[in-house]
Amino acid sequence: MVNSTRVQQKYDLVQKVRRTLLYIIITVFAFVVLFPFLWMVLVAMKEEGEVFKLSLKLAKPFYKNFVDVWKNPYYPFWRFFLNSVIVSVSGGVITTFICALGGYVFAKKDFYFKEPLFWFLLSTMMIPGMMFLVPQFAIVTKLRWMNTYQGMVLPHVASVFGLFLMRQYMQTIPDEIIESARIDGASELQIFFKLIVPLSVTVITMLFLLSFLFHWSNFLWQLVVNTPESGKLTLPVGLALYRGQYEVFWTKLMAASCYSIIPIVIIFLFAQKYFIQGLTIGALKE
């Protein structure tokens, strides 16, 4: 009996040490992963001369750079921010809408060429997006969509991932309630808007957030569709051009970066379960 308590105690001790070690490892790692962003905020609050000094001395007032960024006359930062918001919101809304419509019929209707069409759509997910750079640019040029919002948004709204996500989710809606709505005389559009959409609020939120994010960070395409003097430049393109011109002003660059990062962090903190669920559904099924 005495012996077994000792063994138990030893086992507990080993477990305790092991857990403490695990905590140390992941805490250090979490710090490493988040360090770049902490550093970004710190540098954004410094004086330019202090950037490379290992001190916590801040500019006076500490938000000076954040205000200055908005006031640079050669660099209409508020315009970039606004353009990014317009592009991301419209991209998110259009993607979600067309994918919800399409995902619904793939989940709930039996129609000709359904399977081959679905596999054809899915197979295009394997193609690297770089592949589309030149032809999409050619199409946008021919449509005279250079330096426009539609040029930035429309080529990237047909998200096969989004369609798949919607289908996966809507398959879980029971057929009986759709059938009974039909018996009650609801039209196809009524069924979709009054029944399916309210039942799919979760997945709609997921896809909206994910595609908002996609357009917020869709740097290469936004760079390609805009000429440098365009009034439609978005945040990342603006940042890239800004860096090209005044590489030395790290404090201003980091303050500007904060405006790209912080809104997403805030959205993420409130809605992370949607991001996590959305990405998991998209990957785990099939």
Next chain:
Amino acid sequence: MKRKLYDTIIAYLFLLPFLIFFFSFLAYPIVYSFYLSLRKVTIDTSFYNIFSEMRFCGLENYIKLLKDTEFWFSLLTTFYYGLLSIPLGIFVSLLLAVILNSKLKGFKIYRSAFFLPNVLDMLVVGIIWTLLYAPQYGIITRIADIIGITLPQKGILGDPKTALLGVVVACVLKNCGYGMILFLAAMQNIPPSVYEAAEIDGVSEIQKHIYITLPLIRPIIFFLIVTGTIGVLNSFTEIYAMTGGGPITTLFGKTYKATQVTGYYLFLQWDRMNYGYAAAISYVLLIITLIFSFVYSKLLKWK
């Protein structure tokens, strides 16, 4: 039968908006890209009507591509980049998932912390890393000095030996949360009773992971390899933000850019208005992707 016909009409009406965008901007470009790859911009091409006035040149672009050592070097760089970043990314994600899965307190906070960078803009993250990696005075160089490691004079991103590695570290730290989330979701589907049964049989902690966890998460590993490969063939923004393709390195007496992956090279050709040539590069990229998906699908069946 009549029902199916009716449903088909309804279904395609609902699909119409999606299919219009899909065919105009995704399906048609695959064909159009091939058309463009057989043409080139010449001095006769009007600047305002470039794509209609490119001249047919047969396979010239493809032949030029075969002889273009800069292109082949960019492919090598891309493979090297993939060989570094994909296994490392999977390893780190898996490690984090295994640790987080051992019922730690604050599970959700840690999970959020690791996942957060994944949703942030790659360009901005890349710019931040150039500041961290800055030669001599950058914070990473300072820390390395304190520990006693000497980093290259021109900084990690300025030295051809370490530049790509620097990009890989930044990307793995940014993206590992995604793999972790998938692994965690898969692990939480494993019923605890399976582990308990193993414990009763006297299986060690590490054996438990090798014999129970690993086979059950193999589909996720496979998924991450496939998406990782596509991601690497697609890589552009991280290179643009952090190195711009540089620094210069020499191989067999020729100079190359050490981090110029194929995606970046394609972008440069576009930037120089070599549209036909860039389209030819796209096609070669597509063929490489098809080969990879073929090999992967064979591997999956074999397992």
